[in-house]
Amino acid sequence: MTSRQPTLKLKSQQLNTLINVIKQRGYTPVGPVVREGSLIYDRLNSADELPRGWTDEQDAATFRLKRRSDNAYFGYNVGQHSWKQFLFLPKVKLFTSIKKGKTFEVIPNSPHEIVQNYAFIGVRPCDLQAIKVQDLVFNNGQFTDPLYKTIRKKNFIAVVNCTQAGGTCFCVSMSSGPRAYRGFDLAMTEVLSGDDHFFTVEVGSKSGAEVMSEIPHDIADQTQIETADKLVERAARQMGRSMDVKDIKEILYANLENKSWDDVANRCLTCANCVMVCPTCFCSTVEDITDVTGEHAERWRRWDSCFTMDFAKVFGGNFRPSSKGRYRQWMTHKLATWIDQFGTSGCVGCGRCITWCPVRIDITEEMRTIRSGAR
Amino acid sequence: MNSEVCIDPMIPLPARIQRVVWETDDTFTLLVEPKSENGKRFQFSPGQFNMLYAFGIGESAISISSDPLKQNAIAHTIHRLGFVTSELSRLRRGNFIGLRGPFGNGWPVDRVKGMDICIVAGGIGIAPLRPVLYSIFHNRKEYGRIFLLYGARTPLDLLYRVELEQWSKLSDINVLVTVDHSDSSWKGHIGVVTNLFSYITLNTLHTIAMVCGPEIMMKFTIRELQQRGIPLEQIYLSLERNMKCGIGLCGHCQFGPKFVCKDGPVFAYTQVSHFFEKREI
Amino acid sequence: MRTRDLTEILRHHPFISDLSDHYLQTLLSCVTNVRFKEGSYLFREGEEAGSFYLIRTGRVALEIHAGERGTIRVQTISPGEVLGWSWLISPYRWQFDACAVGDVRAFAFDGKCLRTKCETDHDFGYEMLRRFSHILEQHLKATRLQLLDVYKRQ
Numbered sequence: 001m002t003s004r005q006p007t008l009k010l011k012s013q014q015l016n017t018l019i020n021v022i023k024q025r026g027y028t029p030v031g032p033v034v035r036e037g038s039l040i041y042d043r044l045n046s047a048d049e050l051p052r053g054w055t056d057e058q059d060a061a062t063f064r065l066k067r068r069s070d071n072a073y074f075g076y077n078v079g080q081h082s083w084k085q086f087l088f089l090p091k092v093k094l095f096t097s098i099k100k101g102k103t104f105e106v107i108p109n110s111p112h113e114i115v116q117n118y119a120f121i122g123v124r125p126c127d128l129q130a131i132k133v134q135d136l137v138f139n140n141g142q143f144t145d146p147l148y149k150t151i152r153k154k155n156f157i158a159v160v161n162c163t164q165a166g167g168t169c170f171c172v173s174m175s176s177g178p179r180a181y182r183g184f185d186l187a188m189t190e191v192l193s194g195d196d197h198f199f200t201v202e203v204g205s206k207s208g209a210e211v212m213s214e215i216p217h218d219i220a221d222q223t224q225i226e227t228a229d230k231l232v233e234r235a236a237r238q239m240g241r242s243m244d245v246k247d248i249k250e251i252l253y254a255n256l257e258n259k260s261w262d263d264v265a266n267r268c269l270t271c272a273n274c275v276m277v278c279p280t281c282f283c284s285t286v287e288d289i290t291d292v293t294g295e296h297a298e299r300w301r302r303w304d305s306c307f308t309m310d311f312a313k314v315f316g317g318n319f320r321p322s323s324k325g326r327y328r329q330w331m332t333h334k335l336a337t338w339i340d341q342f343g344t345s346g347c348v349g350c351g352r353c354i355t356w357c358p359v360r361i362d363i364t365e366e367m368r369t370i371r372s373g374a375r
Numbered sequence: 376m377n378s379e380v381c382i383d384p385m386i387p388l389p390a391r392i393q394r395v396v397w398e399t400d401d402t403f404t405l406l407v408e409p410k411s412e413n414g415k416r417f418q419f420s421p422g423q424f425n426m427l428y429a430f431g432i433g434e435s436a437i438s439i440s441s442d443p444l445k446q447n448a449i450a451h452t453i454h455r456l457g458f459v460t461s462e463l464s465r466l467r468r469g470n471f472i473g474l475r476g477p478f479g480n481g482w483p484v485d486r487v488k489g490m491d492i493c494i495v496a497g498g499i500g501i502a503p504l505r506p507v508l509y510s511i512f513h514n515r516k517e518y519g520r521i522f523l524l525y526g527a528r529t530p531l532d533l534l535y536r537v538e539l540e541q542w543s544k545l546s547d548i549n550v551l552v553t554v555d556h557s558d559s560s561w562k563g564h565i566g567v568v569t570n571l572f573s574y575i576t577l578n579t580l581h582t583i584a585m586v587c588g589p590e591i592m593m594k595f596t597i598r599e600l601q602q603r604g605i606p607l608e609q610i611y612l613s614l615e616r617n618m619k620c621g622i623g624l625c626g627h628c629q630f631g632p633k634f635v636c637k638d639g640p641v642f643a644y645t646q647v648s649h650f651f652e653k654r655e656i
Numbered sequence: 657m658r659t660r661d662l663t664e665i666l667r668h669h670p671f672i673s674d675l676s677d678h679y680l681q682t683l684l685s686c687v688t689n690v691r692f693k694e695g696s697y698l699f700r701e702g703e704e705a706g707s708f709y710l711i712r713t714g715r716v717a718l719e720i721h722a723g724e725r726g727t728i729r730v731q732t733i734s735p736g737e738v739l740g741w742s743w744l745i746s747p748y749r750w751q752f753d754a755c756a757v758g759d760v761r762a763f764a765f766d767g768k769c770l771r772t773k774c775e776t777d778h779d780f781g782y783e784m785l786r787r788f789s790h791i792l793e794q795h796l797k798a799t800r801l802q803l804l805d806v807y808k809r810q
Contacts, residue, residue, distance in 0.1 A: 497806065555807065556730050556802075558726065559717070559719075562715075564734065566730075573736070592801070
């Protein structure tokens with residue numbers, strides 16, 4: 001579909017129309033906003049709420065918002081949040097259970113009461129890849145997470161391709177950016193040249209086409225398309241980090257006892273920041289609660305992390321008691337076992353785990369160390 | 376209610392406790408009657424497990440230990456250790472538990488017809504293997520020689536004592552039981568379960584080994600089998616891991632690239648050998 | 657029992673079945689046929705380890721006296737198995753009590769006699785050591801697994 005549709009051109013002034021049309025079509029728009037000095041994803045009422053004129057400076061354990069010299073709407077990379085918080089809810093009730101004599105009734109929590117029709121505005125290609133990765137996780141061939149599936153079914157995605165790369169970005173290494181090719185409703189590239197400020201828009205779905213039909217737009221000409229392409233190509237050359245993925249699974253499988261795991265374990269605080277910011281990490285746990293009468297019980301599911309002490313604990317023993325075992329599990333899962341499980345890497349090169357690690361552990365560096373001392 | 380929600384495998388269904396059998400002073404068997412959903416009877420394969428829910432407390436993954444042909448009394452042999460299993464231990468006939476399942480794959484009972492079967496169980500590891508024995512007895516002629524090597528800590532820790540007694544009287548199964556230590560009242564074998572291999576002769580190319588017990592016990596057993604010439608691809612084992620969902624979504628039970636809950640809990644040894652030899656997988 | 661019968665019976669014992677006739681004759685020169693009634697002791701801890709046994713029928717339990725915990729049986733030796741290696745290693749003292757569980761019939765091989773044969777014929781000595789090393793290795797592995805107490809209650 002994408003290849004047959006011409007590339008469109010949307011004037012920057014029409015961005016707000018896009019948001020309005022999306023709202024009129026019953027979606028709740030969500031996009032990047034600045035809150036308390038940080039970049040997060042939240043509900044959007046208008047394009048004015050976008051972090052226009054802001055950019056981000058990212059490095060290991062560093063995130064700063066800075067003013068840009070221009071008025072770009074999407075002149076930054078990714079914030080600490082990812083879209084997974086809207087698709088794979090951090091905390092959700094699974095069921096309510098009510099005692100009835102010797103038995104009890106279980107009342108499932110209907111997804112339809114929780115689910116919003118989210119329209120994501122400004123999804124970066126790496127994050128789009130992360131959504132595709134989680135699509136595979138939550139539909140593993142045998143079982144499907146009905147809640148995730150319901151939310152995704154009603155989900156509208158407007159990608160914004162990257163025209164600049166951040167200090168911790170390595171999507172080029174992971175083949176997940178800086179341009180998105182499929183899996184979106186719309187994919188836009190923001191162009192600022194002189195007084196001209198517009199988006200080239202590729203339409204990726206019927207919903208995307210319907211939305212665009214309600215907004216004044218032009219067909220992009222060849223120069224405009226080439227200008228946009230050059231900006232994306234520039235971003236590809238700016239990657240702050242890189243990771244060699246050749247034979248990565250085989251190397252990690254062969255190096256489960258590599259001594260560098262001891263070194264990273266000495267630095268790792270097992271704080272689970274990397275898991276919380278990672279757009280693909282999917283582990284969860286359940287919590288059972290009762291009210292004071294003991295007649296009314298609930299089960300909640302919430303995000304969990306393989307870094308927590310009792311993640312692999314059974315009564316009778318803990319299979320992963322050391323931080324070395326837990327860091328190795330996280331990184332080996334992300335970069336190697338994931339490939340066997342889902343046919344794709346669990347890493348999309350967004351760099352969040354590097355930016356938000358309080359002790360500057362850098363997955364690209366750790367991988368380089370393993371590779372250089374590989375057996 | 377949306378139909379999608381009703382079939383959600385995360386939702387337990389109430390199941391009535393038919394009977395509670397105390398096997399030892401801390402291990403008991405719950406026989407439950409699963410509610411049939413839309414006339415669909417509860418069916419399972421030997422080696423599969425259920426998630427048992429103690430109202431308001433939580434869930435525990437428990438192997439099914441009964442005869443697969445008995446669909447109205449599903450047995451779960453449970454070691455009382457944590458909050459959930461302690462709560463389950465307080466329930467009586469007529470009480471209800473929540474049940475989700477059956478989950479996981481099973482032992483390759485159908486695929487190994489014609490072979491000798493050597494079952495090696497340690498401790499409560501005999502529970503997921505008992506349905507294998509029932510299945511074999513239903514089709515006894517389709518298998519070669521059957522060995523059951525079972526080790527427990529002391530004679531008081533032996534599970535299914537009545538059945539062990541009955542089986543050991545049968546001529547078409549060789550039952551060998553040992554305990555790690557005992558006082559003089561026990562007249563059987565004393566020593567670890569791997570010692571029992573000294574008393575049998577395995578037809579190496581014709582034997583399938585099914586092993587379940589604590590991981591260290593399985594490691595020693597696999598080495599012993601290997602030393603006795605059993606090819607590694609003829610060895611199957613059942614793994615235990617922390618499980619929250621049972622359906623490969625929560626991530627807890629990962630063992631290298633495998634999800635123990637949906638890819639296992641039974642694995643051919645060669646599927647997992649690379650990771651089985653490493654620590655903290 | 658006549659020597660020829662003894663040779664036949666020994667021939668079928670797994671410990672000896674593949675031994676050359678020459679070495680079998682050497683062993684036979686040190687053997688006696690022994691019986692123990694149920695509950696009787698083949699030997700006691702600390703006594704001189706004068707022999708080793710090939711168990712033919714019955715079972716022998718090795719016991720340790722563990723103070724207040726009483727007597728604990730840690731291993732049984734069944735027909736087809738070898739009991740005792742202390743005859744081979746100085747100071748030639750038994751480490752356990754060995755109690756007959758059921759009536760036991762066994763061959764007892766005189767330790768001093770065998771040690772002398774091992775000294776004079778090193779090839780024979782090597783053959784004995786090779787066989788006993790295997791038994792020791794089996795026992796060592798089993799003891800390690802037992803020490804781990806894998807079924808221990810939490």
